[in-house]
Amino acid sequence: MSKQDTVICLGREFNSEEERREYFRNELRAKLPELKKIEGFPIGDDEDIINLSDPPYYTACPNPWLNDFIGEWENEQSNINERQENFHVDEPYASDVSEGKNNPIYNAHSYHTKVPHPAIMRYILHYTQPGDTVFDGFSGTGMTGVAAQLCENPDPETKYVIEKEFRDSGLGSPVWGPRNAILGDLSPVASFISYNYNTSTDNYVFEDQARYLLNEIETECNWMYETKHTNGSKGIIDYTLWSDVFTCPDCNGEIIFWDAAIDKEIGEVRDEFHCPHCNSLHSKRTLEKTWVTLYDDSLTETIRQTKTVPVLINYRVGNKRFEKKPDSDDLLLIQKIDALKVPYNIKANELPIGYNTEQPKRSNGITHVHHFFTKRNLWCVLSYINKNKNVRNLFLVTAITSDVSKMARLKVGYYFKGGGGPFIPGLAGTLYIPSLSVEKRALFALENRLKTISSSLPKLKGHRGITLTGSVSDMKTLNSSSIDYIFTDPPFGANIMYSELNYISEGWLRVKTNNRSEAIENKSQGKSLLDYQSIMTKCFEEYYRVLKPGKWMTVEFSNTSAAVWNGIQTAIQKAGFVIANVAGLDKKQGSFKAVTTPTAVKQDLVISCYKPSESFEQKFTTTQSSIAVWDFVSEHLSHLPVYLKNENSSTAIIERAPKALFDRLITFYLMRGLSVPIDAKDYQEGLKQRYVERDGMYFTSEQAAIYDDKKARSPKFVQLSLIVTSESDAIEWLKDRLRKQGQKYQDIMPEFRKATQSLRKGDTLPELQDILNENFIQDADGKWRTPNPNEAKDRETLRTKILLKEFGTYIAAINQPKAKKLKEVRVEALRAGFKISWEQKDFNTIVKLGDMIPQNILLEDEQLLMYYDIAKDRV
Template identity: 60%
Template sequence: MSKQEKLICLGKKFNSEEERREYFRNELRKKLPELKKLEGFPIGEDDDIINLSDPPYYTACPNPWLNHFIAEWEEEKEHIKTRKKDFEIDEPYASDVSEGKTNQIYAAHSYHTKVPHPAIMRYILHYTQPGDIILDGFAGTGMTAVAAISCGNPDSETQYKIETEWKHIFDSSPVWGTRKSIVGDLAPVASFVSYNYINPVNLEDYEMEIRRIISSFDEKLGWMYETKHTNGKVGKINYVVWSEMLACPNCNHELSFTEEFYEPESKTVSDVIKCPSCSTELTKESCTLLFETTFDKAIDKAVRKPKRYPYLINYNYSSSNYTKKPDEFDFSVLKRIEELDFPEHAPHFKLPDIQMAKVGRVKTTNIEYIHDFFLKRAFHSLAFLWEATLKVADKRTQAFLQFTFEQMVWGISLLNRFRPTGFSQVNQYLSGVFYVASHTSEISPDYLVQGKYKRLIKAFSQYKSKQGSSLNYCGDCSFLNVKPNSIDYIFTDPPFGENIYYSDLNILIEAWHKVLTNAKNEAIIDKAKSKTIFEYQLLMEACFKKYFEVLKPGKWMTVEFSNTSAAVWNGIQMALQKAGFVIANLAALDKKQGTFQAVTSPTAVKQDLVISCYKPSSEFETKFKTIHGEVVVWDFVSEHLHHLPVHLKKLNTTTAIIERSPKIIFDRLISFYLMRGFPVPIDAKDFQEGLKQRYVERDGMYFTKEQAAEYDEKKARAPEFVQLSLIVTNESDAIEWLKERLRKTKQKYQDITNDWKIATQALRKGDLLPELQDILNESFILDSDGKWRTPNPNEAKDREALRTKVLLKEFATYVTAVSQAKAKKLKEVRAEALRAGFKNSWEQKDFSTIVKLGDLIPQNILFEDEQLLMYYDIAKDRV
């Protein structure tokens, strides 16, 4: 920046980035007392939070400047020529997305989970136009912001790939241009990684500083990684394999796990060996882990730690790699390391009571403090490098250096497993858990960092971020300080139930930053903190309500979600709908193959889900609140149909759209009414009749007249129709299976039975399925020729009334059973009877019966059934 140029930030002029940073850091310090009142404020001293921040673009706490930037960005929209005033998106993005994880920017930091940003770019390009404001409150490493930036500066490969797809799918080109973004996360380390991804850095300064730091390390601590070659000259250690020491349970002979169980020739670990002393057959589990008592200078007391022995040294000498057994010189170096004082500014606090401290051999190996995760040589190395970054004058360069070195923490710790079949020993830890293996690889900083920093320079030299186009913060999504109706699109990738304990795992890196996650409102299922599926759902609901509040009416949200539990999946759906969103499209994302497959049953969820949902227009919400009766039902259906995909093509065939089936449309209607506290003014049969009268039916799906014409035109180009295969997991699915079968042709009972037995093999535990004959009697018509068929509209009403009577009678027996003194939980129930009974109890405002029964039925039935969970969840709020 020349002397004449001034840097302008939020209307204020500054002579340099450092002046701007210092001014806003002082402003942030003044605001901290108020910000600390917000849930999710991180745990740390004011100075550490301020030093980690680069305000107003990034704050390691809630960001008080977000609305100021939103106001500026809204003004800037007026000057972007590629924007359209009538821009409106009716359909969700429902095309296949294939995107691997080899992108250099994606791989620049090894966080727990990430969605590749080129995949997110497709959603952004579909739902927004240049200058639009995007939000992600579960941003992790900030891939949503990277995607928003990359829409304005895509790499040539991604641009070509997306433009080719757009031509095929939409017969047009995407509108390229930077989108603005706000990204945040509860975890300080995640928000810090995000900051480094989305703010420019001077790579020349970075390279100069990291080379200086590595040189300084070699000069002062390089001796710790020296070893002697066969000629007596000094080589540099790449890594050392350490083995736990075990004892034979029969003769108490001391043995090295790696020495005895590891087979160097085959590079495998044996399950069974013979004791070298007494020849007893041994497994690892049958042996005793040996401990030794050492003095811990950090806590000033004697401690018991697993006895470990260096098994092998891999080193470099004269540009070639060699291996050797440790010798006298190596043991003298280890002794010298033992005599070092504990690093002055290194973290040494005790681990809190967290779930990850109870698994992965953390307890077994007596890990109690942060420094217990490291061998002493590794800990001293990391402490030196971290301290060196703090002495770098330029704060942006300092942050990028920490972005680099924090990636060493796991890889240089005891979590780094010895994996002889791996390409290298770098980052061989087991992700998602603190797992301490019986043999580990202690990596040298040089072996780990040299390649890493060069890859970072290459990746970030090709990716151009622009300061001020993306903002990030650290805090609780549900307390986000953004004004209502100000966000154009939300892409979010929330926590997946109990999949990953983010705050537990992040503590290992956040300890070095001295700013920790405030996990009170962390939206996960957490055994140690007694957070069940209920607490998880409530926390997610609070976040989705904030999303609903800040999103503009008529705009879209995409939720990427991964969990194999139907209960967690239903919890997410419930939270979305209670917040006010209407789900328009569900698909399963197979990350390995990169394709989407339609979801027909929540209990079939085995892959990542992409959920497309929208906030209803303000006009419709007003009409819904002021006009009652059946007329609004059809307004809802019309608006909803306009938000659904019109045509899906897979491998040149037309595929059924499950969201356009009458059953799912009616389910969405019920949810919309009940979540807003209104009774549903129409029953299922009248609803289906109304659909047939007002809309156009194609292949079992319903469309508006205009959509039907579009569907017909597109289907003509892909005439083969693929009906979704139905997985029968409950009675409702079974009835749909029968309807589909008998709609095609009438059949006798004996023609159905064999296929019925096969189709109903995957029923939920605890869910009673009536006999086939009973289901046919209740829901279908037997003609004089002895064949069963589907009922006509008049017959259907009679059958529905008969079936409801039978179901309510069954429900009454459950109510009687749970009303007894010391009532026990019901082991098996008929879910359809519960549905009918819950609906009837709801209409009678008998909420206590719903809650009482919900507590005493099999929990998998409650959590895996969307309708039961909906009634129960709302009833709980009214008891």
């Protein structure tokens, strides 16, 4: 064998890829006992885990070779001309990005959530240079790895668009070149998909092997999908529509949903419909499904399931498509197939107890994975799996699971009126079985998916992505300070139950998710929102550990809950990161846009945060004075966007507002167990003395010059829009109003009442008069104005005294015998009291009171949650 035909992997030489694979599989087998001690090790037999793996590039368990690859990559850096010796990124990537999803790579394999890889490319290009290592521990299908690959060889259109965006944003030209990616996920099927996207393959070999398998399956299974055409010739079924059957409560007759409930003239589902036997009027909501008893030869027992019947067949003869109502021959064929035993081993995977898994059990009697498929579709899929000799070809099966299951559904409007494909996969984020289920011929689905994958794989070289299966909360196989950049799209609260939704596909792979460390809120797993936050904190602490000092992490957030949003922020900051910017992501359009409030959760968000440098951290362990405060502010200002533009207007940067800067300072100190050596008023004065104020925001003198120059070109300014949801918001609203000019109470009140209509439940807002007395100054003419520095200190003292008195009443109330939870509280009083308790190291009071206030108040207020979360660790 010639030298050029040999395979070099981690310094070893092999005669073939198969030899390399076999060597490292044996190595992996020997390492499994130690790897099993790592959190998140999947559920499966050792040999199934090893057979699914392609080590060292991909392991269906924690990957013990990560540091070896990083060592190789760092040795290669000296040969990359594009690298800079002192590469450093100060500002976050805060420019607007627009990127659609209609991309052959993106569409090659579906998954519950995805960020389009061209959008991720902008971040990688901004935060890294060629040769750097990117990490995503919640990688899903591996789009972060795809983005890293394509930074070396982008398609011309993407390259042009990104370069133009960088120039327009004043970022200069992006430096194209190879980036390396480490990709992990708790789910074996997710990491398997990621591996296929991010490991090099011979596309022709893949396609040839797949087509050979499909031809074998066609010979074996096509008879199951034959139907008789009108002229007696044979057609091949592509789709069969199955309908639920309901029982009429008046006559006990059967009501076929398709026949009774679909108005075929106007192409809509009727709200009410008649029983065909007694003509009584019903709605779907008031009817009971018809249940039947069946024998399950896989379980060797009888089962109860809902009755469904075939009502429509979509087939083709040659290249022409036709439709028909199933005739007697079609019904006899289905009966014949159902009476046969599938000649392949069906592993009876019972659905676990869960949130999503309970729905098909209750509604349809579906208790095991094989129940999600008709007998003939199950036969075809198992035939493919059993005949397959190359594990990579299972990529095709995992890609069509939803398509060929009973979860596939009919879009009634599209079917009758057009406007889109009428036969679509299951309802996203669920295991829902529709009343009109579409049985897509499995071989038809496999052929179509093969075309899609074959058109996308050649665009990927996939030689720089290393994949693992495991929990990011325990990355023992990855050295500290070894990663240059993190992009991650983690789970969010109870949004998506990944381990439940992946259970079917993981059944094909014979390796399943170990959900003990799954970061979700799930009653079936006994995980509350606080448990979710605790797991996410562990994950971010590992991210913090493996990221190099001074480097960046980008977190994509997708949830509409303010409590989950605050939980994520707390977890990020508790791990040690400092948040520098929050931007919005409209996934429908795939675009990133600036947002004007840190608690805006009506859209997807992108959080940019950084790990402080080692020298910067050391200052705070050695300097316990207000000097360090201004070191932090200067350092933090250097990491914030200097200028943002929305269309043709200059836009406010919320992180540069005084309140936001002070909040970040408090968080930085508290998360490190330090007392804050400055109060709010002295802090405000210090800002004014040391930094330059522009449009309510603070800059260093150098940044102010840049801001002035750029704003001069777009002088129209968009101010921060403030939605009043709390007392602190109300105070800021009044400050903004009274800063411009003094006003009398009667002039303020009407607008104040309108502004304060969105308060949180359980949060007591004082009367306007009390807020004015505690925070502002009334002149002799009766007008209220903002206080000067000396007056502000007096007002702060007065207000703190009032708040702590209120806090004292809460302490007294919860210490009463048989004390009940407090239904309403003044959040500002809790903040003041928690601050004093923290300074006095009275952590018990913080935790005890935190447990007795309304949960939404605790979870939706960033400061309260921060104090509570840290105090809980110290009790």
